[in-house]
Amino acid sequence: MCACVCVCVPDVDECAENKGGCQDVCVNKWGTYKCRCEQRGLRLAKDNHSCEDVDECKRYKTKVCRHGVCSNTDGSFVCTCKAGFSTATDRSACIGNRETNM
Numbered sequence: 401m402c403a404c405v406c407v408c409v410p411d412v413d414e415c416a417e418n419k420g421g422c423q424d425v426c427v428n429k430w431g432t433y434k435c436r437c438e439q440r441g442l443r444l445a446k447d448n449h450s451c452e453d454v455d456e457c458k459r460y461k462t463k464v465c466r467h468g469v470c471s472n473t474d475g476s477f478v479c480t481c482k483a484g485f486s487t488a489t490d491r492s493a494c495i496g497n498r499e500t501n502m
């Protein structure tokens with residue numbers, strides 16, 4: 401709300417209608433708007449409106465699923481570990497079951 405007498409161009413809230421075409425979150429800005437993808441594992445696609453999956457296996461390469469095989473999934477990723485190993489809680493590596501105290 402504008403309490404002053406201003407010579408301003410009124411802002412259009414593009415988000416008011418259909419979230420501005422954004423798949424997830426629309427953020428209204430002065431004279432423009434931006435889409436955001438707040439769901440974990442998703443990022444804003446090149447069209448600046450839709451959300452696409454992050455390929456964590458490619459993005460984090462050696463930082464995830466060490467000693468195992470990383471498989472990208474929609475919105476997340478999974479590690480496949482050898483027998484006797486299980487995925488660490490943060491999925492950074494496959495760890496021997498002895499180390500998990502189980």
Ligand SMILES: [Ca+2]
Nearest residue numbers: 454473475476
């Ligand atoms: Ca993913």
